[in-house]
Amino acid sequence: MDLKLKIWRQQGPGTKGKFVEYPVKNISADASFLEMMDILNEELVAKGEEPVAFDHDCREGICGMCSLYINGNPHGPDSAITTCQLHMRKFKDGETVVIEPWRAKPFPVIKDLMVDRSAFDDIIQAGGYVSINTGGVPDANDIPIKKENADLAMDAASCIGCGACVAACKNASAMLFVSAKVSQFALLPQGKIEAKRRVESMVAVMDDIGFGNCTNTYACEAVCPKEISVTNIARMNREFFVAKVS
16 A cells, blocks of 8 residues: 655654655555654665654553554554554555654653653552562462452553653643553552552652643543543542541
Protein backbone atom coordinates (compact mmCIF):
# COMPACT_ATOMS: atom_id res chain seq x y z
CA MET A 1 0.00 0.00 0.00
CA ASP A 2 1.00 3.62 -0.56
CA LEU A 3 0.54 6.18 2.21
CA LYS A 4 1.17 9.84 2.92
CA LEU A 5 2.67 10.38 6.38
CA LYS A 6 2.22 13.72 8.10
CA ILE A 7 4.81 13.62 10.88
CA TRP A 8 5.61 16.13 13.63
CA ARG A 9 9.25 17.22 13.41
CA GLN A 10 10.85 19.18 16.26
CA GLN A 11 14.56 19.53 17.02
CA GLY A 12 14.13 19.86 20.77
CA PRO A 13 11.98 21.07 23.68
CA GLY A 14 12.93 24.70 23.15
CA THR A 15 12.40 24.82 19.40
CA LYS A 16 9.33 25.28 17.25
CA GLY A 17 8.02 22.16 15.55
CA LYS A 18 6.01 21.58 12.40
CA PHE A 19 4.35 18.82 10.39
CA VAL A 20 6.33 17.45 7.46
CA GLU A 21 4.79 15.19 4.82
CA TYR A 22 6.52 12.04 3.60
CA PRO A 23 5.22 9.56 1.01
CA VAL A 24 5.87 5.86 1.56
CA LYS A 25 5.20 3.23 -1.09
CA ASN A 26 4.78 -0.53 -1.30
CA ILE A 27 4.22 -1.00 2.43
CA SER A 28 3.07 -4.50 3.31
CA ALA A 29 -0.28 -4.74 5.08
CA ASP A 30 1.37 -7.26 7.42
CA ALA A 31 4.13 -4.85 8.48
CA SER A 32 3.95 -3.34 11.93
CA PHE A 33 3.62 0.42 12.29
CA LEU A 34 7.17 0.70 13.62
CA GLU A 35 8.49 -1.40 10.74
CA MET A 36 6.86 1.10 8.42
CA MET A 37 8.64 3.90 10.31
CA ASP A 38 11.93 1.99 9.95
CA ILE A 39 11.40 1.81 6.18
CA LEU A 40 10.77 5.55 6.06
CA ASN A 41 13.93 6.27 8.06
CA GLU A 42 16.02 4.01 5.83
CA GLU A 43 14.79 5.99 2.83
CA LEU A 44 15.56 9.31 4.54
CA VAL A 45 19.09 8.21 5.49
CA ALA A 46 19.70 6.98 1.95
CA LYS A 47 18.79 10.47 0.68
CA GLY A 48 21.06 12.15 3.23
CA GLU A 49 18.16 13.47 5.32
CA GLU A 50 17.75 13.24 9.08
CA PRO A 51 15.65 10.25 10.19
CA VAL A 52 12.54 10.70 12.31
CA ALA A 53 13.26 10.20 16.02
CA PHE A 54 10.78 7.93 17.77
CA ASP A 55 10.95 5.82 20.91
CA HIS A 56 10.92 2.02 20.91
CA ASP A 57 12.45 -0.89 22.76
CA CYS A 58 10.86 -4.31 23.19
CA ARG A 59 8.43 -4.15 20.23
CA GLU A 60 6.35 -6.76 22.06
CA GLY A 61 3.78 -4.58 23.80
CA ILE A 62 5.58 -4.79 27.14
CA CYS A 63 7.67 -1.67 27.70
CA GLY A 64 5.34 1.13 26.53
CA MET A 65 8.19 3.06 24.91
CA CYS A 66 6.62 3.15 21.44
CA SER A 67 4.03 5.76 22.36
CA LEU A 68 2.71 7.69 19.35
CA TYR A 69 -0.43 9.72 18.68
CA ILE A 70 -1.75 8.36 15.38
CA ASN A 71 -4.71 9.91 13.55
CA GLY A 72 -5.97 11.40 16.79
CA ASN A 73 -5.64 8.21 18.85
CA PRO A 74 -2.96 7.20 21.35
CA HIS A 75 -1.29 4.08 19.90
CA GLY A 76 -3.45 4.30 16.78
CA PRO A 77 -6.86 3.11 15.58
CA ASP A 78 -6.79 -0.38 17.12
CA SER A 79 -7.76 -1.10 20.73
CA ALA A 80 -5.91 -2.69 23.66
CA ILE A 81 -2.54 -2.61 21.89
CA THR A 82 0.61 -0.53 21.86
CA THR A 83 1.95 1.16 18.73
CA CYS A 84 4.44 -1.65 18.10
CA GLN A 85 1.54 -4.12 17.94
CA LEU A 86 -0.35 -2.01 15.39
CA HIS A 87 -0.28 -3.38 11.85
CA MET A 88 -0.63 -1.50 8.60
CA ARG A 89 -3.72 -3.51 7.64
CA LYS A 90 -5.60 -1.08 9.90
CA PHE A 91 -5.01 1.66 7.29
CA LYS A 92 -6.29 2.09 3.74
CA ASP A 93 -4.23 2.42 0.59
CA GLY A 94 -3.70 6.11 -0.17
CA GLU A 95 -4.61 7.23 3.36
CA THR A 96 -2.99 10.20 5.06
CA VAL A 97 -1.63 9.16 8.47
CA VAL A 98 -0.96 11.92 11.02
CA ILE A 99 1.72 11.02 13.58
CA GLU A 100 2.37 13.16 16.65
CA PRO A 101 4.10 12.88 20.03
CA TRP A 102 2.18 12.88 23.33
CA ARG A 103 0.85 16.39 23.96
CA ALA A 104 1.16 17.16 27.68
CA LYS A 105 3.16 19.74 29.62
CA PRO A 106 4.70 17.11 31.93
CA PHE A 107 5.88 15.20 28.81
CA PRO A 108 8.16 17.70 27.02
CA VAL A 109 9.29 16.81 23.52
CA ILE A 110 12.87 15.54 23.35
CA LYS A 111 12.97 15.37 19.57
CA ASP A 112 10.36 14.76 16.88
CA LEU A 113 8.08 12.02 18.26
CA MET A 114 10.07 11.32 21.43
CA VAL A 115 8.89 12.77 24.75
CA ASP A 116 10.41 12.79 28.22
CA ARG A 117 8.20 10.64 30.48
CA SER A 118 10.51 10.75 33.49
CA ALA A 119 7.64 12.45 35.35
CA PHE A 120 6.20 8.95 35.78
CA ASP A 121 9.52 7.82 37.27
CA ASP A 122 9.33 10.67 39.80
CA ILE A 123 5.86 9.52 40.86
CA ILE A 124 7.03 5.92 41.31
CA GLN A 125 10.06 7.08 43.30
CA ALA A 126 7.70 8.91 45.64
CA GLY A 127 6.11 5.70 46.85
CA GLY A 128 5.41 3.10 44.20
CA TYR A 129 7.23 0.33 45.99
CA VAL A 130 7.31 -1.74 49.21
CA SER A 131 10.33 -0.82 51.31
CA ILE A 132 9.72 -2.67 54.59
CA ASN A 133 11.97 -5.56 55.51
CA THR A 134 9.84 -8.65 54.97
CA GLY A 135 12.64 -11.14 55.55
CA GLY A 136 13.14 -14.06 53.22
CA VAL A 137 10.80 -14.79 50.35
CA PRO A 138 7.78 -16.64 51.82
CA ASP A 139 6.16 -19.63 50.19
CA ALA A 140 3.43 -18.71 47.76
CA ASN A 141 0.60 -19.84 50.04
CA ASP A 142 1.98 -18.51 53.35
CA ILE A 143 0.05 -15.22 53.11
CA PRO A 144 -3.68 -15.78 52.50
CA ILE A 145 -4.98 -13.43 49.79
CA LYS A 146 -8.48 -13.44 48.34
CA LYS A 147 -8.39 -14.52 44.71
CA GLU A 148 -10.48 -11.51 43.74
CA ASN A 149 -7.93 -9.16 45.32
CA ALA A 150 -5.00 -11.01 43.77
CA ASP A 151 -6.62 -10.79 40.33
CA LEU A 152 -7.38 -7.08 40.70
CA ALA A 153 -3.85 -6.38 41.92
CA MET A 154 -2.40 -8.25 38.96
CA ASP A 155 -4.66 -6.32 36.57
CA ALA A 156 -3.46 -3.02 38.06
CA ALA A 157 0.18 -4.13 37.94
CA SER A 158 -0.13 -4.74 34.20
CA CYS A 159 0.12 -0.96 33.62
CA ILE A 160 3.23 -0.32 31.51
CA GLY A 161 3.41 3.43 32.12
CA CYS A 162 3.17 4.34 28.44
CA GLY A 163 1.29 7.58 29.11
CA ALA A 164 -1.62 6.97 26.73
CA CYS A 165 -4.00 7.89 29.55
CA VAL A 166 -2.36 11.31 29.87
CA ALA A 167 -2.31 11.84 26.12
CA ALA A 168 -6.03 11.06 25.77
CA CYS A 169 -7.20 13.12 28.75
CA LYS A 170 -8.34 16.68 28.03
CA ASN A 171 -6.77 17.66 31.36
CA ALA A 172 -3.56 15.65 30.88
CA SER A 173 -4.42 13.74 34.04
CA ALA A 174 -2.18 10.92 35.27
CA MET A 175 -4.82 9.56 37.63
CA LEU A 176 -5.19 6.21 35.87
CA PHE A 177 -1.44 5.56 35.95
CA VAL A 178 -1.04 6.62 39.58
CA SER A 179 -4.15 4.75 40.72
CA ALA A 180 -2.92 1.56 39.05
CA LYS A 181 0.40 1.81 40.90
CA VAL A 182 -1.39 2.55 44.17
CA SER A 183 -3.93 -0.25 43.67
CA GLN A 184 -1.43 -3.00 42.98
CA PHE A 185 -0.18 -2.58 46.55
CA ALA A 186 -3.35 -1.39 48.25
CA LEU A 187 -5.08 -4.67 47.42
CA LEU A 188 -2.36 -6.87 48.93
CA PRO A 189 -1.34 -7.30 52.60
CA GLN A 190 2.32 -6.60 51.79
CA GLY A 191 1.39 -3.07 50.76
CA LYS A 192 -0.90 -2.18 53.65
CA ILE A 193 1.81 -1.07 56.09
CA GLU A 194 2.96 1.84 53.91
CA ALA A 195 -0.42 2.53 52.30
CA LYS A 196 -1.03 5.98 53.81
CA ARG A 197 2.44 7.33 53.11
CA ARG A 198 2.41 5.86 49.62
CA VAL A 199 -0.81 7.41 48.35
CA GLU A 200 -0.14 10.81 49.91
CA SER A 201 3.38 11.01 48.49
CA MET A 202 2.50 9.82 45.00
CA VAL A 203 -0.51 12.12 44.67
CA ALA A 204 1.53 15.08 45.95
CA VAL A 205 4.26 14.52 43.36
CA MET A 206 1.66 14.03 40.61
CA ASP A 207 0.12 17.40 41.47
CA ASP A 208 3.47 19.16 41.84
CA ILE A 209 4.62 18.01 38.40
CA GLY A 210 1.55 19.58 36.84
CA PHE A 211 -0.69 16.75 35.73
CA GLY A 212 -4.36 17.74 35.54
CA ASN A 213 -7.34 16.51 37.52
CA CYS A 214 -9.70 13.70 36.56
CA THR A 215 -13.15 14.74 35.32
CA ASN A 216 -14.43 11.19 34.72
CA THR A 217 -14.66 11.19 30.94
CA TYR A 218 -13.18 7.64 30.88
CA ALA A 219 -10.99 8.56 27.90
CA CYS A 220 -8.01 7.09 29.76
CA GLU A 221 -9.62 3.68 30.13
CA ALA A 222 -10.75 3.69 26.49
CA VAL A 223 -7.20 4.09 25.12
CA CYS A 224 -5.21 2.09 27.69
CA PRO A 225 -3.35 -0.72 25.87
CA LYS A 226 -3.63 -2.89 28.99
CA GLU A 227 -7.29 -1.97 29.62
CA ILE A 228 -6.66 -0.63 33.13
CA SER A 229 -10.03 0.10 34.74
CA VAL A 230 -11.06 3.51 36.07
CA THR A 231 -12.27 1.70 39.20
CA ASN A 232 -8.64 2.01 40.29
CA ILE A 233 -9.11 5.79 40.41
CA ALA A 234 -12.02 5.36 42.81
CA ARG A 235 -9.86 3.05 44.94
CA MET A 236 -7.02 5.57 45.02
CA ASN A 237 -9.43 8.33 46.05
CA ARG A 238 -10.66 6.17 48.93
CA GLU A 239 -7.09 5.38 49.96
CA PHE A 240 -6.20 9.08 49.84
CA PHE A 241 -9.26 10.08 51.91
CA VAL A 242 -8.50 7.48 54.57
CA ALA A 243 -4.87 8.62 54.72
CA LYS A 244 -5.92 12.23 55.26
CA VAL A 245 -8.57 11.67 57.92
CA SER A 246 -6.86 8.97 59.99
